[in-house]
Amino acid sequence: MKVGNRRLPLALLGLTGVVGAMTACADASTAELSADAGTGGNIVETEYGSVRGKADGKVRVFQGIPYAAPPVRELRWKNPKPPEPWKDVRDATKPGPACPQNPGEIPGGSKNEDCLNLNVTAPSGTPAKPRPVIVWVHGGGYYMGAGSNYGAERMATQGDAVVVSVNYRLGVFGFFGHPGLEGSGTYGLKDQQAALSWVQRNIARFGGDPRNVTLAGQSAGGISGCAQLTSPGAKGLFHKVVMQSGSCSVGWLRNFDYRGQKPEKIFQPLATVQDRGRRTAAELGCAGEDPAVMACMRGLPVDDLLPVLEKDMHPAYGNDVLPMRPSTALSVGRFHRVPVLSGHTRDESTQSTAVYDEAGPGQRKPMTERTFDAVMAETFGEDEAAVRAEYPGSAYDSAALRWSAIVTDRKWALSQYEMARKLARRVPVYQYQFADPEPPALSPVPPKMPMGAQHASELWSLFDLGGMPPDLDAGQRRLAEQMIGYWTSFAASGDPGKATGPRWPRFRTLGHRVPHVQALAPGDGGIRPVDAAAEHHLRFWTSFAH
Template sequence: MTRHRTLTTLACVLTAVFAAAWAPAPAAGAAVATTVYTRDGLVRGAVHDGYRTFEGIPYAAAPVGALRWAAPRRPAAWTGNRDATRPASACPQPAGEVPGGSTDEDCLHLNVTTPDGAAPERPRPVIVWLHGGGLTTGAAGSYDAHRMATRGDVVVVTVDYRLGALGFLAHAGLPGSGTFGLADQQAALRWVRDGIRAFGGDPHNVTLAGESAGGYSVCAQLASPAAAGLFDRAIIESGPCTGSPDRPFAPSAVPLSTARGAGADLAAKAGCGSSHDVLACLRRVPVSRLLAAQDTDQQPAYATPLLPADPAAAVAAGRFHPVPVLIGNNHDEGNGWAAGIIQAGNPVTPATWPDVVAAFFPSPGQAKAVVREYPVHPADGGPVFGAVIGDADFACPTARTAGLLAAHVPVWRYEFADEHAPPLTPGTPPFPLGAPHASELPYLFDLGGRPRELTAAQHRLADTMIDYWTRFARTADPDGPSSPRWSRQTVLSLAPDHIVPTRTARFRHHCAFWSTLG
């Protein structure tokens, strides 16, 4: 099993995961209209049972034509009352989370969910959510935030930003190379700062939150000088700042020189490599051809104006925006990937295990060390493979990130550990997945507008998690009298039958081993 074949398989696996987990719910009946005046014009949203939604609001001009691979610009004002009762198109991406994919570049929109009723005495805290998807897939409209908004009495903003090559192309002489998607996120934060008060939100109490690539985007914004003053707290779910680009699962950043090399490869695949004006040629290429030519994973570029330093180095040096942070990972992050790769025809047995490890750790010395640290027996190949992925790419980098951040700012760390979390994929996996990557999301959101089937104990856990997350957004401290105590000195383990502090996470995930392996 070669590394290239493994990663190609992984792309197909994730497409199936997202298509199942985020499939949109059937359209609901007509809702009562509600109108708000934004900085650019009137928007007509919808009133639901206890909350209001305003969807598809443009926060930047459509990045089309000459604006493809340009910094986001303020959208033109409109006259009349803009329909904001349904999400706009997702940013261009292959089929997967978005059924059929998307080729619509007019995608720089956001959605606002706010509690209904009389205006509060004080503006509500604001949570700005950045979706995951490897910086290649995902959509703001996949995240129905009404439970978080109503239970936590907060305003939730979900954001679409440029993805894939359209979001992260790097090319010599192109301002903004490798960071257009991050620039979009900052443009959305500026929109929130300037206009969220119209929706009852407090522009001076903004929490930037995200999961997976969205969590890593939060890391990048912590390290970006251009994001100064745009948010007051940070929530990072399964997107540790100290990820490494030589690992295929956890998101990370790459040097500008590396990103430019990937950009040159893209231009060649798209038929523009020998053009006299490569960028002009690329701006004429249909979106579908760009999607076919781009790599399955994307990384933002550092050594750039927006991201001068690798976020991992910035965090290690203490050069990041000093805001409180809530950060965590899932107990079994890697199991979904391991199961998908096994189901795609790559068995993990004592005989095949050395070759499987070598596909991800090309250094013979590293591969042998991993095999010794994580021995495989006939009945446990899948879980062991999942543990390697989860420990190396998520649990231990999260622990390292939390420790580095805590030297400068208040940090609260969690581990989501519901071993019976609702599955995000149909069918029966080759082994029990436990609490894999993204499994905490149904406790915070109705993905695709569909509430997941939860037991009574899981509903209580979901309520408790929303309480923690929104208290953190309100006061910078998730702890409170209505929930089990959350101390900054421990990792809070979140499961239906126990919400308890633990000090053993580093040992359970072999973090001493990974710190010596490098």
């Protein structure tokens, strides 16, 4: 998939088009919050110094609060260090810098490595008791995005919760590895742990309960949640986890998201990550061994690193952060015992399939029948006939929708469902499928095929994106309110079913022929049980040898 002239190899995109188009509105939206309004709680003293946010009498927003020192010069590719304290009241009324990335979700991209900051959104006033805390980790394939793109005012006020969104190092800055380099392939995950530690020490000053923290994220953020679920260093830093369109075993077969894509898993062995990093360093003129090679790499300007940003963006396992592959850790029970809310969208892969083929210079179009035939043969080989029989052409309006169903089921639904089965043996699990057939668009350019509930489309129900509220009809507004109720009920109690509205039973495997998956769609009967295994052909894929 492309944004501009760049290939997006993971299709873990989140907000590529919509945020870029709408960020210009963010300042206007934020400006509506007065720094002098509210109950006087717009100045909060953190452990490193005081910050002044904005308040409107209903909600307080604090942006760009440093939780770690700038990872620059000798701190580049090292574990996060505490920030320097400040004496004067720090302005926290505007977003902090996004971590270095190419243009895409962030208009113009970012070249600022002083980016390890977070944002706090809290209801105004002093609560009768500390509020539950939701720490949001943004998606973007581990190479783009920013926490400030997610406006959490609706979630904070309706759910009476404190919401924290974080930045973390991306791409080569966050997941570079090299032989002898401590922390290879894990700096972005270490940043997330540093932010969670900051929450433990500081969130009570914003009215939050450090003993009731939910780690939540979508796409790469959801994958991060699963990584932290299995990381010894995250023990005690959160008490529940929400994983949206992201699991411990996300991977893809050949050609899934674009022609020529190589099959891979998102988590890679340490040796593989270090070998890739050695090649990246050599490409940049920093060949050799430590310490000389790292001195060379740390001396490179950001401009030299951005062209190779996406060469190193796979978290590594086989280290102190992830001792084993996270999916294996789930299988053997080596994960933190916390309640889990997990799920995916019904039509995840329409996002990549809608722009699969070239349509001219700088233009893309949906997959054609000719391309479908070619990639089916290339991807499945001798098993092509079995896959075609499972997904007959008569069941789909186009080759693009047929391919999208195959990739959605094999890449997204299977990994999410199997993760839920592993977790449900030991902890409470609540599983969902977002199924709005016509959610608000994620791109300002109308797609040339039906998108359905594409990857990231559930985010509009939970957040204002890029400073803009969602364009929801009456049914979608009710769905959004119900989803926020479910999410914040889960954050408060570990059970989304305690929210008012349709019941949400646990996902159970023992003694249940069809584990409960909650379909989330607008309209009467839109919230209901769904047999996700049948709808997404999971029995076929489970028995399929790939």
